Amino acid sequence: MSARSWQRKGVGRKADSLFAIMAALSGVLILLVLAYMVISTTATALPVFGSQGISFIAGSEWSPSNGQFGILAFIYGTVVTSVIALVIAVPLSLGVSLFLTEYSPRRLRGIIGYAVDLLAAVPSVIYGLWGVFILLPLFLQPTADFLSDNLGFIPIFKGPASGLSYFGAGVILAIMITPIITSLCREVFDTVPNADRQAAYALGATKWEMIRQAVLPRGRAGVVGATMLGLGRALGETIAVALLIGSSVKVDTSVLSPGYSMAAVIANQFQEATGDHIRALVGIGVVLFGLTIIINMGARALVWRFNRV
Amino acid sequence: MSPETLPVDANSERTGVTPLAAVAARDDSEISQGLAEKPVFAVRDLSVHYGKSIALKGVTMDIRPRRITAIIGPSGCGKSTLIRCFNRMNELIPGAQVSGEILYHGEDIYASGVDPVVVRRHIGMVFQRPNPFPKSIYDNVAFGAKINGYRGDMDELVERSLRRAALWDEVKGKLKKSALDLSGGQQQRLCIARAIAVEPDVILMDEPASALDPIATTRIEDLMQELKQEYSIIIVTHNMQQAARVSDETAFLYTEVDAETSARWGILVEFGDTGQIFTKPRDKRTEDYVSGRFG
Numbered sequence: 001m002s003a004r005s006w007q008r009k010g011v012g013r014k015a016d017s018l019f020a021i022m023a024a025l026s027g028v029l030i031l032l033v034l035a036y037m038v039i040s041t042t043a044t045a046l047p048v049f050g051s052q053g054i055s056f057i058a059g060s061e062w063s064p065s066n067g068q069f070g071i072l073a074f075i076y077g078t079v080v081t082s083v084i085a086l087v088i089a090v091p092l093s094l095g096v097s098l099f100l101t102e103y104s105p106r107r108l109r110g111i112i113g114y115a116v117d118l119l120a121a122v123p124s125v126i127y128g129l130w131g132v133f134i135l136l137p138l139f140l141q142p143t144a145d146f147l148s149d150n151l152g153f154i155p156i157f158k159g160p161a162s163g164l165s166y167f168g169a170g171v172i173l174a175i176m177i178t179p180i181i182t183s184l185c186r187e188v189f190d191t192v193p194n195a196d197r198q199a200a201y202a203l204g205a206t207k208w209e210m211i212r213q214a215v216l217p218r219g220r221a222g223v224v225g226a227t228m229l230g231l232g233r234a235l236g237e238t239i240a241v242a243l244l245i246g247s248s249v250k251v252d253t254s255v256l257s258p259g260y261s262m263a264a265v266i267a268n269q270f271q272e273a274t275g276d277h278i279r280a281l282v283g284i285g286v287v288l289f290g291l292t293i294i295i296n297m298g299a300r301a302l303v304w305r306f307n308r309v
Numbered sequence: 310m311s312p313e314t315l316p317v318d319a320n321s322e323r324t325g326v327t328p329l330a331a332v333a334a335r336d337d338s339e340i341s342q343g344l345a346e347k348p349v350f351a352v353r354d355l356s357v358h359y360g361k362s363i364a365l366k367g368v369t370m371d372i373r374p375r376r377i378t379a380i381i382g383p384s385g386c387g388k389s390t391l392i393r394c395f396n397r398m399n400e401l402i403p404g405a406q407v408s409g410e411i412l413y414h415g416e417d418i419y420a421s422g423v424d425p426v427v428v429r430r431h432i433g434m435v436f437q438r439p440n441p442f443p444k445s446i447y448d449n450v451a452f453g454a455k456i457n458g459y460r461g462d463m464d465e466l467v468e469r470s471l472r473r474a475a476l477w478d479e480v481k482g483k484l485k486k487s488a489l490d491l492s493g494g495q496q497q498r499l500c501i502a503r504a505i506a507v508e509p510d511v512i513l514m515d516e517p518a519s520a521l522d523p524i525a526t527t528r529i530e531d532l533m534q535e536l537k538q539e540y541s542i543i544i545v546t547h548n549m550q551q552a553a554r555v556s557d558e559t560a561f562l563y564t565e566v567d568a569e570t571s572a573r574w575g576i577l578v579e580f581g582d583t584g585q586i587f588t589k590p591r592d593k594r595t596e597d598y599v600s601g602r603f604g
Contacts (some may be wrong), residue, residue, distance in 0.1 A: 193440070198398065199503075202436075204427070
C-alpha cells in the first residue's frame, strides 16, 4: 500500500503562485509609473516654481521672453470652460438618460443608447475641427452675439462677443462630455429598483413625481460621480479647447471673450519652447494634475457622503 | 349629532371633493342608515391580456366594505394580476390590456375619463417586499400626502398614520432616521402607514408578509384586523393558513390550460365566505387545493 501523495503534480504546482506574482507586479508597476511621473515632472519644473514663487499660480503675466511665468489666466480658463461645460452637459445628460430609462420605447432606447456611445468614441480633434468650421459660424458666433446684445448688462455676457471664447470652448466641451455623463447616469437609473417606482405610483404619483421622488434620490450619488468624471475629462481636454478658446492670455469676466486654458497652452507652445519656458509648461502640467486630483478626491468624498444617507 | 349625519361629515372631510370620493361618502351614509350594503368593488367579467396571451379570464365578484377579502390559488394563477387591476397598476406593464368592468362604489375605474393617478389616491397598495423609499421615516409617510397637496398639519398626519399602522411607539424618537435602518417587519408596517397617510378607503396587499418572519407576520395580521374597522382590505396570499386566519371572504383562483396550445390563464373558481371555502368548498378543485392536495 503506497502512501497517498498530498502534492499537486506538474505545472499546476507553480501556476497559482506565478499568477499571483504577475498580478502583484502589474499593480506595483502602475504605482511606480504614477510616482515617476509626479516626481520627474515636478523636478523638471522646480526651478521655475522657485524663481516665480507664488506668482506662478497667482500672477497672470505670461511672457516667456522676459522670463515671466504667471499661469492664472490658464487656470482661470480651464476652470471657466469646464464649469460652462457642466452647466450645459449635466441637465442635458439627465434629460437624455431619463428619457432612455423612463420614457422611450424599448426599440428607440437601443438606437439612442448606441448613438450616445458612438459620440463618446469620436476623437477630440474631430470635435475641435467640427466646432471651428461648422458650429462656430452656425451656432457659436450667432449665440454669442445674441447673448451680448440682449444680456450684455450682465458682466459675464459683456461684449465684444466672440465665438472663439470661453463660451465656445465650453459648448464644445459640453458636447464632448455629455455622452459619458449620459451613459453613466443611465446605468445608475437602470439600477433603481422597480419596487421603488411601483411604490410611488401606488401612492398616486404622476410619472414626473415618481422620477423626482423615487428615481433621482436613488441615483443621486451616481449622478454626482458621473458629473465628476465628465468634469475630469473637461479639465484635461486639449485639442478641441485649443482650437476654440481663442488663445488670449488674460483673465476676463465675460465668457464671450477669448481666453486660454492650461492644456491648450501646453499643446500650442511646447514645440517652440526652450529652457525655462519648457519648465514652465511642465509646471502647468503639474498644477493641472494637482487640480484634477483635488477634484477627484472631492468627488469621492461627495459620493461617499451621498451613499451614506 | 344624529347618527345619520355624523358618518357623512366625517367621510367628506376625510376624502376630499373628487367625484369618486363623493360617491364613496354617499355610499357610506347609506350603510349607516341601515340600507343594503353596497360592494366597494363590483368586478364584472374582468379579463387581462399581456400582449397576445391571456392572463386572467372572466372574473366576476363583489368586494364588500370593511372586510378582508383573500385571493388564494397556486402559483401563476393570476392572483397578483387580479389585485393589480383594482388600482390600475397593471397598465404600467407594457402590453397589458384590461377588459370588462371594475365598478368602485358604482363607478367604472376603467372608464375613458378616469385618471389612473386619481384612482391610486383612493386605493392604497402594499407590496410583497417592503419597499420604503431611501428617505427618512417621516418623509416616507408624508410622501403621498405631499404629492396629493395635503394642506393640513403634516406632523399630525404622520403620527396618526404611524399609530394606525402600530409603528408609532417603535419609531417616535427617530422619525428623521433613514427608513432603510428599520427591520423588515417594521419597514412593511411603515409601508402600510405610508399607504394609510393618503387616506384611501381600500388597501390592497400583495403577499404582504411573504418576506417576513413569523413574529412580524403575526403583527401584520393583527394590524389587518384593526384596519378593517375603517378600510376594505384585499389581500393576495400564498399561505392558506393566513387566508383562513385573517380573511372574511376568500376567492380561489386556479390555472386553466388549453390542451392544444398549452396556453395558461387564471380563472375564478369559487368565491365565498372564508369558513365555507375552507370547510365546505363547493368545487372539487377548491377542495383539493385547501386540503393541500396540490399547490
